[in-house]
Amino acid sequence: IVVSGSEDHLWKMWALPAGNILMTGEGHTDWLSGCCFRPSGTQLVTSSGDTTVRIWDLSRRGCILTLKGHARAVHDCSWHSHGDFVASASMDSTSKIWDVNSERCRYTLRGHKDSVNSIEFLPFSSTVLTSSADKTLSLWDSRTVSRLF
Numbered sequence: 001i002v003v004s005g006s007e008d009h010l011w012k013m014w015a016l017p018a019g020n021i022l023m024t025g026e027g028h029t030d031w032l033s034g035c036c037f038r039p040s041g042t043q044l045v046t047s048s049g050d051t052t053v054r055i056w057d058l059s060r061r062g063c064i065l066t067l068k069g070h071a072r073a074v075h076d077c078s079w080h081s082h083g084d085f086v087a088s089a090s091m092d093s094t095s096k097i098w099d100v101n102s103e104r105c106r107y108t109l110r111g112h113k114d115s116v117n118s119i120e121f122l123p124f125s126s127t128v129l130t131s132s133a134d135k136t137l138s139l140w141d142s143r144t145v146s147r148l149f
Contacts, residue, residue: 005032027063034076047074053088076118089119107145
């Protein structure tokens with residue numbers, strides 16, 4: 001199973017190798033830039049040009065949470081390996097760590113001078129890797145919001 005996002009504002013879940021569409025999600029109002037399964041496989045996080053990050057419950061077949069706080073398009077999103085946190089990277093030069101349980105932004109990572117294009121939690125750690133249009137990579141400790149590199 002794979003998930004794709006598109007300029008048509010939709011995400012689609014595909015069964016491989018047949019290529020059958022298993023599920024479609026609609027609710028974003030602009031292009032989708034990222035899709036990532038929760039480690040348990042029960043939910044999906046998506047990022048969009050509409051400045052939001054959305055959490056989708058796959059058994060309910062719908063959006064259960066919209067996270068707002070970025071000022072510009074969100075380029076990427078990632079789940080923490082424990083499933084309680086989501087990270088997002090935005091054109092507003094920031095990244096955010098979202099607490100899914102409290103449904104709020106826990107931390108905003110500032111330090112890049114241009115759009116943050118990708119974000120990823122390192123497996124089983126509190127370290128986050130970001131890449132930016134400012135031609136830098138940064139490692140962050142998501143517990144202290146300090147830049148490690």
